[in-house]
Each structure stands twice: as structure tokens, then as C-alpha cells.
Amino acid sequence: MLKQISAVTLMNLQNIPSRLGTSLVIVIGIAGVVGVLISVLAMAVGFSKALDNTGRPDRAIVMRGGSTSELGSTISRDNALTILDAPGVRKNADGKPIGTGDVILIVDLPQKGSDSGVNVTLRGVGPQGFEARPEIKLIAGRMFQPAVRELIVGKSAQAQFKGLEIGSQLALRDSEWTVVGVFESGGDAHESEILGDAETVMSAYRRNLFQSVTVLLDNVAAFDTFKDALTTNPTLSVDVKREPDYYAGLSKTLKTILFFVAYVVGGIMAVGALFGSLNTMYSAVSARSVEIATLRALGFGATPVVISVFVEALLLALIGGVIGAALAWVFFNGNAANTLSGNFTQIVFHLTIGPNIMLLGIVWAAAIGMIGSLFPAIRAARLPIAVVLRAG
Amino acid sequence: MKYLPLVWSGLWRKRTRTLFTLLSIMIAFLLFGMLQGTNAAFSRGVEGANVNRLVTVSRISFTESLPYADLAQIEALPGVDRVAFASWFGAYYQDPKQFVFSFPVDAERYFNLFPEFKLPKEQLDAWVHTKSGAVIGVELAKKYGWKIGDRVPLHSTIWTKPDGTSDWSFDIVGIYDDPNDRSQANAFFFNHDYFDEGRSFSKGTVGWYIERIKDPTAAAADGAAIDHLFLNSSDETKTQTEKEFNQSFLKQLGDINFIVTSILGAVFFTLLFLTGNTMMQSLRERVPELAVLKTLGFTDGGVLALILAECLVLCVISALIGLGIAALAFPAMKDVIGVVSLPVSVIELGIGVAVLLALVTGLPPAWRAMRLNIVDALAGR
Numbered sequence: 001m002l003k004q005i006s007a008v009t010l011m012n013l014q015n016i017p018s019r020l021g022t023s024l025v026i027v028i029g030i031a032g033v034v035g036v037l038i039s040v041l042a043m044a045v046g047f048s049k050a051l052d053n054t055g056r057p058d059r060a061i062v063m064r065g066g067s068t069s070e071l072g073s074t075i076s077r078d079n080a081l082t083i084l085d086a087p088g089v090r091k092n093a094d095g096k097p098i099g100t101g102d103v104i105l106i107v108d109l110p111q112k113g114s115d116s117g118v119n120v121t122l123r124g125v126g127p128q129g130f131e132a133r134p135e136i137k138l139i140a141g142r143m144f145q146p147a148v149r150e151l152i153v154g155k156s157a158q159a160q161f162k163g164l165e166i167g168s169q170l171a172l173r174d175s176e177w178t179v180v181g182v183f184e185s186g187g188d189a190h191e192s193e194i195l196g197d198a199e200t201v202m203s204a205y206r207r208n209l210f211q212s213v214t215v216l217l218d219n220v221a222a223f224d225t226f227k228d229a230l231t232t233n234p235t236l237s238v239d240v241k242r243e244p245d246y247y248a249g250l251s252k253t254l255k256t257i258l259f260f261v262a263y264v265v266g267g268i269m270a271v272g273a274l275f276g277s278l279n280t281m282y283s284a285v286s287a288r289s290v291e292i293a294t295l296r297a298l299g300f301g302a303t304p305v306v307i308s309v310f311v312e313a314l315l316l317a318l319i320g321g322v323i324g325a326a327l328a329w330v331f332f333n334g335n336a337a338n339t340l341s342g343n344f345t346q347i348v349f350h351l352t353i354g355p356n357i358m359l360l361g362i363v364w365a366a367a368i369g370m371i372g373s374l375f376p377a378i379r380a381a382r383l384p385i386a387v388v389l390r391a392g
Numbered sequence: 393m394k395y396l397p398l399v400w401s402g403l404w405r406k407r408t409r410t411l412f413t414l415l416s417i418m419i420a421f422l423l424f425g426m427l428q429g430t431n432a433a434f435s436r437g438v439e440g441a442n443v444n445r446l447v448t449v450s451r452i453s454f455t456e457s458l459p460y461a462d463l464a465q466i467e468a469l470p471g472v473d474r475v476a477f478a479s480w481f482g483a484y485y486q487d488p489k490q491f492v493f494s495f496p497v498d499a500e501r502y503f504n505l506f507p508e509f510k511l512p513k514e515q516l517d518a519w520v521h522t523k524s525g526a527v528i529g530v531e532l533a534k535k536y537g538w539k540i541g542d543r544v545p546l547h548s549t550i551w552t553k554p555d556g557t558s559d560w561s562f563d564i565v566g567i568y569d570d571p572n573d574r575s576q577a578n579a580f581f582f583n584h585d586y587f588d589e590g591r592s593f594s595k596g597t598v599g600w601y602i603e604r605i606k607d608p609t610a611a612a613a614d615g616a617a618i619d620h621l622f623l624n625s626s627d628e629t630k631t632q633t634e635k636e637f638n639q640s641f642l643k644q645l646g647d648i649n650f651i652v653t654s655i656l657g658a659v660f661f662t663l664l665f666l667t668g669n670t671m672m673q674s675l676r677e678r679v680p681e682l683a684v685l686k687t688l689g690f691t692d693g694g695v696l697a698l699i700l701a702e703c704l705v706l707c708v709i710s711a712l713i714g715l716g717i718a719a720l721a722f723p724a725m726k727d728v729i730g731v732v733s734l735p736v737s738v739i740e741l742g743i744g745v746a747v748l749l750a751l752v753t754g755l756p757p758a759w760r761a762m763r764l765n766i767v768d769a770l771a772g773r
Contacts, residue, residue, distance in 0.1 A: 269659060
């Protein structure tokens with residue numbers, strides 16, 4: 001039996017070149033489906049990676065009660081001090097709480113490759129800001145000096161927006177600011193931002209309110225103590241969130257839309273490719289009808305014939321899947337893209353095609369190939385031997 | 393027309409093959425309708441922009457507010473006819489997921505500048521005389537079942553009152569409609585005075601100004617004149633035409649157009665190959681039949697037209713079915729993309745693409761059929 005299967009399948013596969021045109025329909029059709037599916041998923045994954053990487057569970061972000069994002073929130077200086085002194089906040093060697101009152105401003109900067117302006121986040125951070133966020137590391141230039149109009153920019157922001165090279169001047173609210181350094185922070189949301197000293201930024205913008213307070217906690221479990229202390233304090237009306245929860249909330253809507261688009265468009269295209277494969281496999285079977293009938297007449301069973309049809313479709317589908325995945329990888333993997341995040345500002349992310357997405361694409365390809373060859377295989381098995389041989 | 397039965401029977405010579413081809417073309421046009429339709433809906437805000445309206449925002453970013461005092465200065469400019477203003481209220485109703493596009497405005501000025509918003513005169517008057525009054529879009533009214541006379545609470549994510557709360561309540565006094573673009577009938581407008589008195593900070597400012605200019609061709613000069621007024625002040629401005637403003641907002645979301653075009657490119661490349669292959673295959677099997685037709689007196693051109701017609705019928709029928717399904721699917725997708733119906737322009741474009749597809753895929757086999765030599769074809773050479 002195995003011998004029969006391998007003989008028939010091998011013979012069939014060797015014949016594919018003579019049916020090249022129709023066989024390519026499967027390959028190209030499935031390559032298209034897998035390519036589109038993987039590319040859109042790469043966007044969804046890259047985007048959520050940028051936001052999910054932001055924050056750690058032992059850090060908490062405090063905003064005014066009812067605010068959905070930092071931009072809409074305000075926290076007074078008094079309240080910020082109360083929050084930093086709350087129980088559960090980690091202290092540094094000098095006994096100061098490790099936390100930062102952040103001020104968020106939006107800067108209109110032109111995007112590279114087009115002249116239209118986009119919203120970039122300018123975050124003013126407090127003196128303990130970098131102690132609270134140790135993941136932020138300078139990779140070029142130097143740190144900004146407090147009380148001097150200097151800024152450092154995220155690696156992604158520098159790559160995506162114009163005018164952020166070290167030494168370049170940025171005109172913000174009737175004052176010129178100098179970019180003095182570039183930082184990276186593991187591809188998280190802060191890499192799309194510009195950082196400066198909170199007090200200097202506030203004085204330039206004539207503001208006296210923070211947007212949020214971020215604190216490093218003693219440990220992950222200290223969150224509840226910290227939260228209870230703030231929510232029961234009658235002088236405060238704030239929302240306390242673990243950082244990862246806050247950022248996951250920001251990415252939720254767009255993530256849902258991207259996954260929806262990927263699966264709906266990919267699914268509809270898959271149905272289209274399915275019809276294409278059915279067409280190809282039916283015509284492959286009809287082209288082979290004399291051959292199949294002869295084999296059956298010689299005593300070969302129906303199973304080897306059915307399997308040979310399956311294998312052919314599967315092989316073509318897999319080739320298509322691999323081509324589609326490879327094309328998507330070559331063209332899109334690692335490409336930077338930017339969009340509006342929940343904070344009304346730009347977030348830069350990188351399209352990410354990991355092994356799991358690749359595998360998913362290949363599985364889709366195999367599934368289309370299998371389903372697309374099911375009915376043709378049945379027809380092949382049921383070919384009326386005598387009729388076919390006489391007609392041939 | 394008398395050849396239609398011939399075209400039809402030629403098409404259905406191999407039922408399954410034609411059916412599967414039809415289905416795959418249909419799927420491609422279903423995608424075309426859905427993606428292009430969404431794309432068109434997104435850019436409609438741009439196309440629908442009024443040519444004689446300018447938008448002035450803070451140069452720093454559109455989230456920075458501008459002094460209320462700018463109003464009189466802008467209105468005094470010779471090129472400017474009328475000025476209105478609005479602010480971003482950033483509110484939701486009951487649940488943060490139920491976001492409401494709400495703006496404090498000056499009732500009379502704002503609706504004067506936006507004549508496309510239809511509001512009965514007596515409702516406008518009632519609004520002007522009701523401090524806490526609000527006028528809402530007909531779509532928004534439908535969504536939450538709000539009627540005139542209802543008292544509606546909104547929670548602002550930005551604006552607090554002196555007592556520290558962010559809950560504001562409004563009396564609905566009017567419902568407006570935008571018959572040409574229902575997606576615009578989703579907003580919630582209320583009185584700026586009520587807002588300015590109630591908020592605890594940034595009093596005396598507005599979010600942005602909208603100007604109607606006297607001569608649309610002078611838009612660039614008028615915009616520059618407005619920005620010049622506030623040059624070197626602490627609140628410099630950036631004035632754009634409404635169209636540019638809407639466009640720049642869309643661009644912030646990312647290049648939707650590019651993504652749609654890329655996906656459709658992949659789809660149609662695949663399709664081109666599939667349909668072309670089917671037509672070629674069908675032709676190969678029919679060489680003897682075509683030779684008979686030629687023997688019967690069909691001209692070379694006649695045979696060419698016959699094959700092309702088959703292809704055209706197949707593509708256009710499939711495209712129409714696909715676009716039809718897309719049109720039906722649109723109301724169902726309303727909540728995801730916020731658009732009510734498939735724009736007619738997309739259907740027209742789709743039919744154009746179908747004809748093009750038919751010509752491109754049909755021409756090679758049709759050409760071969762035209763060049764067919766009767767004797768060789770009949771002899772099976």
C-alpha cells in the first residue's frame with residue numbers, strides 16, 4: 001500500500017511541470033493570502049508590542065480620577081507630593097521617593113517623508129524620573145541639564161520625525177530648545193517621545209500642573225497598599241493603575257481593529273484562494289483522468305490516487321505559503337510605522353513578523369490546500385474507469 | 393445582442409470552472425468594495441470640506457488653547473467674513489467606551505458658519521436662550537434615544553469644575569441633521585458661556601477658531617494674514633484651509649490609503665492570474681469549436697469580440713455580485729468603521745476595474761482565437 005502511494009504520488013508530482021500554468025494559480029493565490037495576512041498581523045503585533053513593553057508591574061501611574069489618558073489629566077503640585085510620599089513607594093539611598101511628576105505636552109513636528117505635522121509627546125520628568133525608569137538609557141550625546149532648555153529624544157522618534165538630530169534647535173512656545181542626547185528604552189512607547197526637565201518645561205509653557213505621577217513601588221504586591229492609601233485620602237481624587245494595565249488600555253482599540261482587519265480580510269481572501277485551488281485541482285484531476293483510470297485498471301486502489309491529489313495540493317499550497325511569508329518578511333519585517341495612540345500622540349512601532357505569525361500563515365496555506373483538494377480528490381477516486389478509458 | 397445566448401453558453405461550457413472563477417472574482421470585488429469603501433468614507437471628510445472656511449489652531453499643537461480675545465482681531469481683518477470657535481470637551485456618557493464628540497461653541501456663530509447643519513430656527517433660538525442647552529446630531533440622538541427636553545449628564549475627561557468633579561449636565565433643546573453626510577450628525581454642541589463659567593481652569597480661552605473668508609481664492613493670503621496678527625505673541629497660530637486641516641488629521645492615523653492599495657494590489661494580481669489562466673484553459677479546449685465558427689462565416693474580429701464578451705460578462709457579473717454583498721455588509725460594519733453606506737463612487741470605480749480586468753485577461757486568448765487558422769485548428773495541429 002505504502003509503495004503504491006509513494007509511486008503514484010511521485011509520478012504525479014513529476015508531472016506538475018506539464019501543468020505549470022494551472023498549478024501556479026494555487027501558488028500565487030495562496031502566496032497572496034498569506035502575504036496579506038502576515039503583513040497586517042505584523043502591524044497588530046508590532047503595535048501591541050510597543051505598548052505592552054511599556055511599564056512594569058511594580059510601577060504605578062496616577063492620574064486624575066476619570067481621565068482616560070495622561071493628556072486629559074491634571075495633578076497639582078500638592079497632590080503630587082502627597083502621592084510620592086504615600087506608603088508602598090520605593091525610596092532611594094538618599095531616602096527620597098523614587099517617582100516622577102510628569103508634564104505632558106504635544107509638539108507638532110513634521111514626519112519624515114512627508115511634510116504634514118504630527119503630534120509628538122514632549123514629556124517633562126522630575127529629578128527622580130530616570131531612577132524610576134531605569135530602562136531609559138542614553139545611546140548618544142548627553143543628558144539634559146535642569147533649568148537649561150535642553151531635550152533628549154527617543155530613538156524611534158528621531159528616526160521617524162524631522163529635526164531631532166543632536167544639536168538641532170526646536171522652537172517650543174517662544175523659546176529655542178536644543179536636542180542634546182538620544183535614548184533607547186527597549187522599543188517601548190517612551191522611545192517615541194521627547195524628554196526634558198519637568199520644571200523647565202512647565203516654566204516655558206507657564207503651567208503649574210502635572211499630568212501624571214509615576215512611582216516605583218517597593219514590590220509588585222505593594223500596589224494594593226499604595227492604591228488604598230491614595231483612594232482613601234480625602235484630599236485626592238485620582239485613579240491608580242499598574243503601568244502595564246494603563247498601556248494595555250491605550251492599545252486596546254487599535255489592536256482590536258488591526259486583528260479584525262487581518263482575520264476578516266485574510267479570511268475573505270482565503271475563501272477566494274480556495275475557489276482558485278478547487279479550480280486548479282479539478283482541472284489537474286481531469287488532465288490526469290486517463291492516467292488515473294489506467295492505474296485503477298492495473299489494480300491500484302482508490303486511496304493512493306486520493307492521497308496523490310492531496311499531496312499535490314498541499315505541496316503547491318505550502319510553496320505558496322512560504323513565498324507569501326517570505327515576501328512579507330522581506331518587505332515589511334522591522335519597518336517602522338507610526339500612528340495615533342490613545343494619548344492623541346504618535347507612537348512609533350515596528351512591524352514584527354515572528355516565527356508564530358509565520359507558522360500561522362503556513363497553517364492557513366496548508367488548510368486552504370487541504371480543503372481545496374478535498375472534492376477534486378473524491379472525484380478522482382470515483383472516476384468511472386471504463387468510461388474514461390474509452391473516451392481517452 | 394443576438395449573440396448573447398452564444399456568449400452565455402460558451403461561458404457555461406464547463407460549469408464548475410466558470411462557477412469557481414465567478415466566485416473568486418466576486419470575493420475580490422467584495423474586498424474591493426469593503427476596503428475602498430472604508431477608505432473613501434475616511435477621506436470624505438476631506439472632500440466634503442468647505443473651500444471658504446479656514447481653521448486656526450495654536451502653532452504649538454492643536455491641543456493648546458488660544459485666547460478668546462483673538463476673536464475680535466481676526467474678525468476685523470478685511471478678508472474675513474465671520475468667525476466661530478469651538479473647544480474639545482472630550483466627554484463620555486456613563487461609560488468611557490461611550491465617547492461623545494462634544495464641543496462648547498457660540499450657538500449663533502457656529503451654526504452660521506456651518507450651513508450644512510440643518511437646525512430649525514425656533515430650536516436655535518431656544519438654544520441661545522437656554523444657558524445649559526445643547527444641540528445634538530440626529531445620529532447621536534438615535535444612538536442613545538435622546539429627545540428634546542431630556543437632561544443629559546456627560547463626564548469630561550479634561551474639564552473639571554471648581555468643586556473637583558467633572559460631571560456636567562445639559563438640557564437638549566435641538567436636534568440638527570446633515571442630510572449630505574450623516575456621519576457628521578454625531579456631534580454634541582453646547583454653549584461656550586456655560587462651559588467657560590463652569591470650568592476651573594483655562595478660562596477665557598477657546599480650542600480653535602473657524603473663519604469664513606470672502607474670497608476662497610485668497611485663502612492662502614487670508615490665512616497668512618491671520619497668523620501674522622499673532623506673530624511673536626505667546627500664542628502663535630497656524631491657519632489652514634478646512635481641507636488641509638482634515639487631511640493632516642487623517643495623516644496622523646497613518647497611511648490608510650497605502651495599506652488599502654497594497655492589499656487590493658495583492659488581491660488583484662492574484663485574480664489577474666487566476667482569471668487569465670481560466671480563459672486560456674477554456675480557449676485551448678475550444679479551438680476546434682472556434683474553427684467551426686470561423687468556417688460558418690464568423691470573421692476574425694467577430695471571434696475576438698466573442699471571447700472578449702464572454703470575459704466581460706463573467707467579470708462584470710461577478711463584480712456586481714461582489715459589490716452588492718459589500719453594500720449589504722456595510723450597515724453591519726457601521727459600529728467598527730462608523731460609516732453608514734457604500735459610496736456610489738466606489739461602485740462605479742469597481743465596475744470600471746471589472747471592465748479593465750476583463751480586457752487584460754481576455755485579450756491574450758481572444759487574440760489567439762482571432763489568429764486561429766481554420767485548417768490547422770480543425771486538423772488539431
